[in-house]
Amino acid sequence: MTTRSTYLRLATAAVVGSLLLGACSSDGDSASTDTSSGSDTSSASSAGEPVVGGTLVDLQNFSAGEPAHIDPSLASELQGAQIGALLYDGLTEFDFTDSKNPELKGAVAEEYAANDTADEFTFTMRDSVNFSDGTPVTPSSFKAAWERANDPEIASDLSYLFLPIQGATEMQEGDVTELSGVVADDEAGTLVVTLTEPFADFPAVVSHPAFSPMPEAAIAAGADWEKDVMVGNGPFAMQEAFAPGAQEIVLVRNDDYWGGLMGHNAYVDEIQFKISKDIDSAYNDFEAGNGQTAAIPSGQFAIATETYPNATEPSLGLYYFAFNDEDSQVGGEANVKLRQAISMAIDRESINAAVYDGSRRMPSGITPPGVPGFEDGLCGDLCSYDPEAAKALYDEWVADGGALDDAISVQFNAGAGHEDVVNIIQANLADNLGIEIQADGRDSTNYFTEMREGQCVFCRAGWIWDYPVYDNAMYALTDSASIDGDNLARYSNPEVDAAIQEARSTLDDEARGKLYADAERTVLQNMNIVPLNWYAGNIVYDETVQNYLYTPLQFTLYEELWLKS
Amino acid sequence: MGGFILRRSLLAIPVVIGAISILFVLFFMIPGDPVTLISGGGGAREVNEQTRANIEAKYGLDDPWFVQYKDYWGRTLSGDLGVSYKSNQSVNDIVKQTVAASGRLAFWAILIEVFIGIGAGILSAVRRYSFLDGLTTISTAAVSAIPVFVLGYLLQRVFGVIPAKNGWPEWATFPVQGIGPDTWVLGVIPTGDQWKYLVLPAITLASVSTAIVARLTRTTMLEVTRADYMRTALAKGLRERSVIFRHGLRNAMIPVVTLIGIDFATLFGSAILTETVFNWPGMGSELASALGSRDVPIVLGLTLVIVLIYVFINLLVDLSYAWFDPRIRSTIAEDS
Numbered sequence: 001m002t003t004r005s006t007y008l009r010l011a012t013a014a015v016v017g018s019l020l021l022g023a024c025s026s027d028g029d030s031a032s033t034d035t036s037s038g039s040d041t042s043s044a045s046s047a048g049e050p051v052v053g054g055t056l057v058d059l060q061n062f063s064a065g066e067p068a069h070i071d072p073s074l075a076s077e078l079q080g081a082q083i084g085a086l087l088y089d090g091l092t093e094f095d096f097t098d099s100k101n102p103e104l105k106g107a108v109a110e111e112y113a114a115n116d117t118a119d120e121f122t123f124t125m126r127d128s129v130n131f132s133d134g135t136p137v138t139p140s141s142f143k144a145a146w147e148r149a150n151d152p153e154i155a156s157d158l159s160y161l162f163l164p165i166q167g168a169t170e171m172q173e174g175d176v177t178e179l180s181g182v183v184a185d186d187e188a189g190t191l192v193v194t195l196t197e198p199f200a201d202f203p204a205v206v207s208h209p210a211f212s213p214m215p216e217a218a219i220a221a222g223a224d225w226e227k228d229v230m231v232g233n234g235p236f237a238m239q240e241a242f243a244p245g246a247q248e249i250v251l252v253r254n255d256d257y258w259g260g261l262m263g264h265n266a267y268v269d270e271i272q273f274k275i276s277k278d279i280d281s282a283y284n285d286f287e288a289g290n291g292q293t294a295a296i297p298s299g300q301f302a303i304a305t306e307t308y309p310n311a312t313e314p315s316l317g318l319y320y321f322a323f324n325d326e327d328s329q330v331g332g333e334a335n336v337k338l339r340q341a342i343s344m345a346i347d348r349e350s351i352n353a354a355v356y357d358g359s360r361r362m363p364s365g366i367t368p369p370g371v372p373g374f375e376d377g378l379c380g381d382l383c384s385y386d387p388e389a390a391k392a393l394y395d396e397w398v399a400d401g402g403a404l405d406d407a408i409s410v411q412f413n414a415g416a417g418h419e420d421v422v423n424i425i426q427a428n429l430a431d432n433l434g435i436e437i438q439a440d441g442r443d444s445t446n447y448f449t450e451m452r453e454g455q456c457v458f459c460r461a462g463w464i465w466d467y468p469v470y471d472n473a474m475y476a477l478t479d480s481a482s483i484d485g486d487n488l489a490r491y492s493n494p495e496v497d498a499a500i501q502e503a504r505s506t507l508d509d510e511a512r513g514k515l516y517a518d519a520e521r522t523v524l525q526n527m528n529i530v531p532l533n534w535y536a537g538n539i540v541y542d543e544t545v546q547n548y549l550y551t552p553l554q555f556t557l558y559e560e561l562w563l564k565s
Numbered sequence: 566m567g568g569f570i571l572r573r574s575l576l577a578i579p580v581v582i583g584a585i586s587i588l589f590v591l592f593f594m595i596p597g598d599p600v601t602l603i604s605g606g607g608g609a610r611e612v613n614e615q616t617r618a619n620i621e622a623k624y625g626l627d628d629p630w631f632v633q634y635k636d637y638w639g640r641t642l643s644g645d646l647g648v649s650y651k652s653n654q655s656v657n658d659i660v661k662q663t664v665a666a667s668g669r670l671a672f673w674a675i676l677i678e679v680f681i682g683i684g685a686g687i688l689s690a691v692r693r694y695s696f697l698d699g700l701t702t703i704s705t706a707a708v709s710a711i712p713v714f715v716l717g718y719l720l721q722r723v724f725g726v727i728p729a730k731n732g733w734p735e736w737a738t739f740p741v742q743g744i745g746p747d748t749w750v751l752g753v754i755p756t757g758d759q760w761k762y763l764v765l766p767a768i769t770l771a772s773v774s775t776a777i778v779a780r781l782t783r784t785t786m787l788e789v790t791r792a793d794y795m796r797t798a799l800a801k802g803l804r805e806r807s808v809i810f811r812h813g814l815r816n817a818m819i820p821v822v823t824l825i826g827i828d829f830a831t832l833f834g835s836a837i838l839t840e841t842v843f844n845w846p847g848m849g850s851e852l853a854s855a856l857g858s859r860d861v862p863i864v865l866g867l868t869l870v871i872v873l874i875y876v877f878i879n880l881l882v883d884l885s886y887a888w889f890d891p892r893i894r895s896t897i898a899e900d901s
Contacts (some may be wrong), residue, residue, distance in 0.1 A: 066854070068651050223653065244652050244659075245663070245846055247743055247846065277840075277850050280718060281718075281721060281841075281842050282742070284718070285742050288726045289729040
């Protein structure tokens with residue numbers, strides 16, 4: 001009797017066990033899924049004529065939680081800003097048709113012009129652009145909206161974008177209630193903006209959703225505007241207000257749209273942005289056929305991009321480590337060769353494969369393609385993996401009198417996946433140079449505050465461009481004025497500062513780009529900023545979606561896509 | 566009996582005060598800057614000085630901790646749980662929205678736990694060493710070992726993704742995440758499409774607890790069935806079923822009911838994971854995101870509600886002892 005029971009129990013265990021295992025492994029074979037074009041991007045392969053109509057169920061934008069804000073003046077996170085970008089059109093907009101060479105064009109402003117000293121800009125409004133409720137978009141709509149964003153009561157996290165405008169600093173400190181540098185002439189249809197300093201790229205700055213125009217109801221509502229139905233002038237409109245805790249945000253096509261850069265209204269009737277809490281669940285939902293777009297969870301990049309059409313083009317984001325130039329161990333002119341050696345000893349490809357599943361792009365410098373003025377190869381050989389050259393440089397540094405008494409301390413914010421990167425770097429440096437490093441993981445909430453204070457020795461950081469403007473990263477990361485701010489490397493080079501200032505006053509696009517690129521080359525030679533990879537898109541969609549365009553700023557142009565009928 | 570209830574209810578007050586005070590202190594000790602959060606930062610951007618001063622004045626964050634503590638209790642006792650740092654929404658509203666959803670999920674999870682768990686336990690005990698017993702033993706061990714979120718993910722793939730990819734019939738396909746149309750009868754019974762959304766999360770949430778309840782019931786029933794009075798009842802000619810349910814089960818239930826009461830708190834803990842995985846808009850997922858963003862008012866408000874619910878459930882459990890065991894009933898009657 002006992003023997004029989006034992007066999008029965010073992011058999012039961014085997015059955016139950018195999019059922020569980022079977023459930024795990026059977027999702028590898030996707031029997032009836034359409035295995036369309038592999039990792040090719042979608043834009044060129046859009047089939048046929050646009051079809052008007054249909055509802056898009058989007059699981060991609062809010063795949064990991066509810067947005068904090070969807071008001072474009074308040075939304076500093078990408079997911080919330082995406083909604084703002086669909087509801088509002090600003091003075092200017094970038095045309096990403098050739099994503100490596102984006103072109104700034106007038107949107108609501110038909111044309112714009114700078115004065116000779118690049119500190120005063122005049123925007124001339126297009127006729128008959130209206131909000132979706134019929135009220136006209138006037139220069140005052142912009143001025144009032146910008147003043148609202150600068151209101152210290154509202155305390156927008158995006159208010160730093162307005163600082164170049166005269167009067168913005170005073171307004172944010174609460175001393176004045178008007179932006180003295182902005183003059184709106186509704187009769188003539190012009191908006192004249194005076195800056196505190198020359199800044200030739202200013203027309204690009206106003207393409208950011210924070211500079212959207214607002215109707216009067218928004219001005220009256222202040223920070224509570226996003227609790228109502230937000231009325232805008234963009235290709236889509238809201239039908240119902242967004243209630244926090246809701247499971248979706250629904251946008252409908254704005255049939256009174258002025259046409260936009262491409263000269264047409266949106267094609268789909270409606271977009272339902274589903275709000276998920278967990279990116280893996282959202283992806284499961286997509287695979288179950290309950291949505292048409294999804295973000296790729298970590299570890300699934302290879303399979304997802306093989307199975308579905310995808311948007312994985314490079315975006316304007318940089319993942320890097322900074323050497324503190326003021327640190328005696330690794331910083332300063334004496335240690336240039338050490339830093340260069342370390343950069344060449346890091347195997348960026350293996351980090352990309354191991355940690356990011358191959359989804360990131362290899363950097364040739366700080367600034368990625370897609371920023372006007374981009375030049376390939378600014379880093380030269382210093383960003384490639386060359387252990388022999390690295391060892392040679394390191395030996396030279398030692399011969400010059402360099403010595404490492406202690407392990408180099410490496411800072412990063414814990415719990416966000418950077419541990420794996422640091423481990424690989426640790427192995428690379430130990431194997432190739434015989435250098436020891438000490439991992440110093442910090443709490444996420446305070447990490448950047450501490451790094452800005454100067455606690456960085458060799459610290460991990462990232463930069464996502466606010467708009468495709470060379471100055472954006474150069475000023476924030478390399479200008480001496482940004483020390484104690486985003487210049488975590490505490491890099492100070494009067495030549496680079498001067499180049500940035502000169503570039504800001506240069507109106508000719510090519511000349512300006514050249515100035516920034518040369519400055520970047522200088523910065524990279526000094527190796528205080530060690531680029532590790534460039535971000536790339538991470539989105540899949542199903543075969544009913546046509547013409548899915550994903551910009552380098554990580555926005556999706558929902559107004560350009562249509563659904564196969 | 567009334568006195569007993571009153572005394573146990575009063576015990577709730579120090580429990581609530583203690584729990585909230587501990588949380589309050591923890592939040593002050595943990596590094597982290599609510600101002601950065603409120604201003605929408607928390608990343609690579611520096612907070613403007615004036616913005617910081619405005620926010621601190623508005624939320625009273627520049628007051629010393631005992632002043633903030635006093636203010637908090639003053640507000641709470643008048644029914645105002647505060648306002649979320651992140652979204653500026655009233656915490657009272659958040660609680661109202663999420664309690665209903667969590668409550669429904671917990672209700673069905675407990676039903677599953679009680680009926681399937683206790684049922685399986687009884688069957689196991691009564692048919693000891695049979696195939697059914699073996700099956701129950703192994704599957705409960707397996708299920709209680711699988712982490713809740715892994716089980717949730719597996720169920721999503723098996724009942725959501727695989728049916729879609731292989732064209733299974735409608736009745737075998739379940740939604741992967743979310744909560745369906747808001748149609749409930751009697752507050753807890755789903756109608757229309759809603760019930761399909763409920764199945765997978767409820768099973769996931771109940772899984773570990775059901776396994777443990779089944780094991781415990783089996784053990785206590787085995788103890789009870791060996792007691793003398795059970796043998797006497799059978800000898801007297803009572804049917805086996807009557808003996809088990811009327812005589813045996815009531816005695817076996819006390820440890821099990823205790824477990825279910827304690828488990829209610831665990832249910833809320835597991836609920837954070839289940840609700841996140843299945844995108845169920847309950848207190849658990851709200852608590853998880855508020856914790857991640859250091860949104861203190863929401864965390865304190867939801868914890869207060871959870872502590873209150875937990876204290877109430879345990880009061881019911883204590884009262885149920887009286888119902889199960891007449892010996893305890895008379896002890897209570899003597900005391901009150």
